[in-house]
Amino acid sequence: MQLLVFILASVMVVAGAFGVILRSNPVHAALSLVLTLFGVAVHFVALEAHFLAAVQIIVYAGAIVVLFLFVIMLLGVDKAEDLSVEPFPIQRPLAAVVGVGVSGLVIAAIVRARDTIVAGEPLGADGDQNISALARNLFSDHVFAFEFTSILLIVAVAGTVLLTRKDKKGSES
Amino acid sequence: MTAVLLAAVAPTTTYYLVLGAVLFGIGATGLLVRRNPLIMFMCIELMLNAVNLTFVALAVRFGDIDGQTAVFFVMVVAAAEVVVGLGIIISILRRRPGATADDLAELKG
Numbered sequence: 001m002q003l004l005v006f007i008l009a010s011v012m013v014v015a016g017a018f019g020v021i022l023r024s025n026p027v028h029a030a031l032s033l034v035l036t037l038f039g040v041a042v043h044f045v046a047l048e049a050h051f052l053a054a055v056q057i058i059v060y061a062g063a064i065v066v067l068f069l070f071v072i073m074l075l076g077v078d079k080a081e082d083l084s085v086e087p088f089p090i091q092r093p094l095a096a097v098v099g100v101g102v103s104g105l106v107i108a109a110i111v112r113a114r115d116t117i118v119a120g121e122p123l124g125a126d127g128d129q130n131i132s133a134l135a136r137n138l139f140s141d142h143v144f145a146f147e148f149t150s151i152l153l154i155v156a157v158a159g160t161v162l163l164t165r166k167d168k169k170g171s172e173s
Numbered sequence: 174m175t176a177v178l179l180a181a182v183a184p185t186t187t188y189y190l191v192l193g194a195v196l197f198g199i200g201a202t203g204l205l206v207r208r209n210p211l212i213m214f215m216c217i218e219l220m221l222n223a224v225n226l227t228f229v230a231l232a233v234r235f236g237d238i239d240g241q242t243a244v245f246f247v248m249v250v251a252a253a254e255v256v257v258g259l260g261i262i263i264s265i266l267r268r269r270p271g272a273t274a275d276d277l278a279e280l281k282g
Contacts, residue, residue: 003182006188010192014192017196017199020216021200021206021207021212025213026209029212030215036196036222037222040226043192043226044193044226046184047189047229047233049232051191052241052248060222065251067255067259068215068259070210071259071262075263075270076264077209079212087208095205095257096196096206096265097200098201098202099199099202101182102194102198106194106198110187110194114187117186118235119232119235121236122236133238138245141239142242143240149198149246149250152249152253153252153253154255163257163261165264
């Protein structure tokens with residue numbers, strides 16, 4: 001049963017990922033990205049990381065992809081682009097080699113190091129335990145990092161507002 | 174026979190790590206191939222998700238919740254990164270409609 005869930009979610013993840021890089025229409029690519037993100041969320045549930053699964057759906061599928069779609073619609077680039085144009089003819093084969101090479105090297109390292117991954121004590125199987133353990137860790141060991149992320153978010157939001165503001169004087173810059 | 178096999182075998186950590194590696198490779202390939210800045214951004218999200226999957230799989234395997242905390246921070250930083258990146262893309266594309274990554278080789282506006 002677990003293997004079946006793993007296979008189905010993996011098919012979702014990989015199919016969505018190929019959809020992102022192969023679809024010519026940006027809207028279709030963004031929707032494929034949703035498929036991938038849902039697949040990863042299923043994996044998180046299967047790994048009993050319930051809080052992260054919820055955050056994955058809410059933040060990624062709910063906020064980030066919606067932001068992508070919003071920008072696509074705002075800029076009016078929701079047209080299929082011509083993928084047959086290839087300014088550098090060798091780029092695609094090289095990119096495929098790099099992608100397969102990176103994956104292959106990492107997989108080789110994983111297979112080699114498989115026996116050194118020793119099992120630790122299992123985390124709580126209960127959903128509540130996962131959330132409380134995560135909260136205890138976040139607000140004790142990593143509380144400074146947590147506070148700094150709030151600064152990061154405020155700076156990001158303020159910077160973006162400044163960046164995308166239209167110049168009222170109509171000057172070039 | 175197949176049903177018995179599916180019921181008996183549970184996916185190990187290695188399966189998740191391999192899936193993460195494959196997803197990372199697909200994202201890297203897309204980042205190198207596509208020239209639409211929005212799609213390139215989505216490929217970065219794919220790569221971040223691959224790393225998140227690896228983090229969670231190893232956190233569960235080692236029984237260490239620190240890995241899941243790291244994923245939480247990755248998500249926060251990814252959200253901030255998307256906001257800033259899309260702001261930059263909007264301000265570029267507003268000035269030059271239909272620009273690809275190749276057209277943006279110089280900083281001159």
